[in-house]
Amino acid sequence: MKLRSAIIGAGYVASRHHLPAYKRLKHIEIVAVCDRDYKRASRLAKRFGIPRVYENHSELLQKEDVDFVDVCTPVFTHMQICSEALDQSVNVLVEKPLCLTSSDAIALERLRHLRSVSLCVVHNYRFLPPVLRAEELIKNGKLGQIASIVGLMRSTPLLHLPEWTWDESRSGGIFFEAALHLVDLQVSFCGEHLRIIGLTCKRDPTYGFVQEFQALIEYKSGAIGTLDVNFNSTTASAELDICGTGGGLRLIFFPPGMWRTQGFLTPISRTSGEAERVLRYLVATILNRYNADYHLGILRRFVESVANGSDPPVSISSIIPTIRLLEELRNRASATPVT
Amino acid sequence: MIQQMAWEHTDVFVSRIEPVGIKEAMSKLCSMLNLPDDISSIVIKLNLCDYRTPSTGAVSDPAVVMALLDWIRSEYPSCEISLVETDATSARADILFKWLGFHSLAERYNANVVNLARGKWVSKEISGYVFDSIDVPQCIEEADLVITHPKLKTHSLTQLTCGLKNVYGCFRPRRKIKYHPIIDKLISDVNLAVKADLSIVDANICHEGVTGPASGNPKRLGLLIGGWDIVAVDAFCARLAGFRPESIPHIRYAYEKGLGKLQYRLQGDSVLEEMSSGAFRLSFDRKLYALMRLARRVGVRAT
Numbered sequence: 132m133k134l135r136s137a138i139i140g141a142g143y144v145a146s147r148h149h150l151p152a153y154k155r156l157k158h159i160e161i162v163a164v165c166d167r168d169y170k171r172a173s174r175l176a177k178r179f180g181i182p183r184v185y186e187n188h189s190e191l192l193q194k195e196d197v198d199f200v201d202v203c204t205p206v207f208t209h210m211q212i213c214s215e216a217l218d219q220s221v222n223v224l225v226e227k228p229l230c231l232t233s234s235d236a237i238a239l240e241r242l243r244h245l246r247s248v249s250l251c252v253v254h255n256y257r258f259l260p261p262v263l264r265a266e267e268l269i270k271n272g273k274l275g276q277i278a279s280i281v282g283l284m285r286s287t288p289l290l291h292l293p294e295w296t297w298d299e300s301r302s303g304g305i306f307f308e309a310a311l312h313l314v315d316l317q318v319s320f321c322g323e324h325l326r327i328i329g330l331t332c333k334r335d336p337t338y339g340f341v342q343e344f345q346a347l348i349e350y351k352s353g354a355i356g357t358l359d360v361n362f363n364s365t366t367a368s369a370e371l372d373i374c375g376t377g378g379g380l381r382l383i384f385f386p387p388g389m390w391r392t393q394g395f396l397t398p399i400s401r402t403s404g405e406a407e408r409v410l411r412y413l414v415a416t417i418l419n420r421y422n423a424d425y426h427l428g429i430l431r432r433f434v435e436s437v438a439n440g441s442d443p444p445v446s447i448s449s450i451i452p453t454i455r456l457l458e459e460l461r462n463r464a465s466a467t468p469v470t
Numbered sequence: 471m472i473q474q475m476a477w478e479h480t481d482v483f484v485s486r487i488e489p490v491g492i493k494e495a496m497s498k499l500c501s502m503l504n505l506p507d508d509i510s511s512i513v514i515k516l517n518l519c520d521y522r523t524p525s526t527g528a529v530s531d532p533a534v535v536m537a538l539l540d541w542i543r544s545e546y547p548s549c550e551i552s553l554v555e556t557d558a559t560s561a562r563a564d565i566l567f568k569w570l571g572f573h574s575l576a577e578r579y580n581a582n583v584v585n586l587a588r589g590k591w592v593s594k595e596i597s598g599y600v601f602d603s604i605d606v607p608q609c610i611e612e613a614d615l616v617i618t619h620p621k622l623k624t625h626s627l628t629q630l631t632c633g634l635k636n637v638y639g640c641f642r643p644r645r646k647i648k649y650h651p652i653i654d655k656l657i658s659d660v661n662l663a664v665k666a667d668l669s670i671v672d673a674n675i676c677h678e679g680v681t682g683p684a685s686g687n688p689k690r691l692g693l694l695i696g697g698w699d700i701v702a703v704d705a706f707c708a709r710l711a712g713f714r715p716e717s718i719p720h721i722r723y724a725y726e727k728g729l730g731k732l733q734y735r736l737q738g739d740s741v742l743e744e745m746s747s748g749a750f751r752l753s754f755d756r757k758l759y760a761l762m763r764l765a766r767r768v769g770v771r772a773t
Contacts, residue, residue: 165668176724288521290565365685417768 134437137195139188140203141166141175144226149201150179151423152430159431165191170463188212192219198248199224199437204307205293207301208396210235213250217242222249222316227315229447233455240447241326251433251443252450256312257319258428261389265373265380268391271322275377277321282313282371285364289340290304297340299461305341306461308358314460315453316371316382317358321350323452324459328355331462335363341464349455386412386421482697482706485740487674492694496537499694500545502738503668507694511550512542513613515666518555518566520684527621527677529690534662534672534694538583538619539579545629550581552609556586556639556652556747561654563587584609589643599723600652605642606663617701618666623677623752624686626655626762630718631683632731633647633700640664645695654719658727659757661700669703671695673710679761691750693741697729701730710741712751 136414138145138299165185166172172184180467185191202212206228216223229252230236296302332344342363347357369384388408415421432444486524520569522528555563563585576583590608620636638657649656673693680687697703701724705715715721715732723734
């Protein structure tokens, strides 16, 4: 029997990531799509053969009998939409970030617990194959104890993104929209943070949003995390370098790949990792799977969890340490003199 | 009248920025270009293709545009000046005007900033490679003088982008990316419809590499280049950057449609020494370019 689902939000994430990934999953049927822009929702419905279209999520929740809704709207709508869905005892898959404060996350978790349904947040990087391999190595002690973890992210200005992303009070800005995955992986590997040792940031002189920041973080495990996120760059890249007492590894994204770093990093040792990445990239792009691949792992696990009645792959409680750290970084940035 | 002048002039003028500075170099170039007296409206087509800072060499440099406005305002105090650009696949002109400071610059020189996407367009019949008619911005049609003001850059699709390619920015559809498979012929078509009278190339900080026009690397040549024959100026810029002009399809197509000449006569500051030593060449890995073309054909996004 197929699970029934509805998509709320017919924008980029739904059209380029979630729906192409669902197409590759069996036992799932998308029965409705909803967007405030009815034409946009209709176009998406036509493209993916979705039978019904709504322009109001409340109406969709009332009329459709679904196993879960997939919320692909901007973060500032999540509290309202997720609360309504949970109130109607509908399971929820919601895009990252879930919300901008840990208190909101806790409130949603209480509601979810009350209704005895499932809510999964799309922290999809946790389920990329190289990240899973890295996690296993760390769990098996192959890296010893993590001493430091360095996250680097580069991108062209936020101006590429919709205007609501520039408003930090609504989107969480560069912290929640851009740095979330790197922060989430640091927290996943190192645990909760103890303190932010230092933070510098620069704002866009015209539009006022933070366009780059560098942060030094101490985790309770003793690991030191570094984040260097620059959205005023000419390139687009993200990577995470982990240095453990027993070995190291490097994760790289767009597309994802992983190297274990032992001894001298000669061109040949780098090439072995790159060769796999190039091959994956070629296959994914030729088969038009590049975007879907980023979300397939988490979507598959979530659908299975709904079918089995088990815990979701990314629960609210598992992301609260990430939200706490992002919230603190953002608050520190607001208080940091503009440089 | 200005259109007729364009056919008679194949001189290409070069003005070095060092040691005199941008303002003096621009003033010298514009003086050499010998603009007519009876101009009441000028449109300057900027080159704002993506969200990049001027230091990347990818977008029009406000400092160079300021020098141009300075000269124009001093020579034509009552002339109506418009800085224009239109929305593109990955960039919105209004955001870029504000972000790069063109609004305040325009205010300083009593000029207008115009997003062509929001203006009026008129259809114009052409005998093109792809189209029989193309929409043209009305403000460009009505201007006495249209200046294409490109950055000199290499380009992952067209190899080189200069005056002709900058005019392609006036093509009306926002999602220009879908026309990429026919871009070379389309550049010629758009130039048949939107005829720029004058090309003033900002070759101060240029942009090189096969990932241009926005993701390459900056290279400083320190030149301003101008001429009334857009094809001839592009042909010279191609040579300067290390290309044979005939090997750049859109330059060849424009020439074959009679939009200008491939031959030119250099005037102004000499650059022959650097040209012969290759010092002004823009880096462009042709093997990688060929590989990227092949990758695009089989559906792989190569950059």
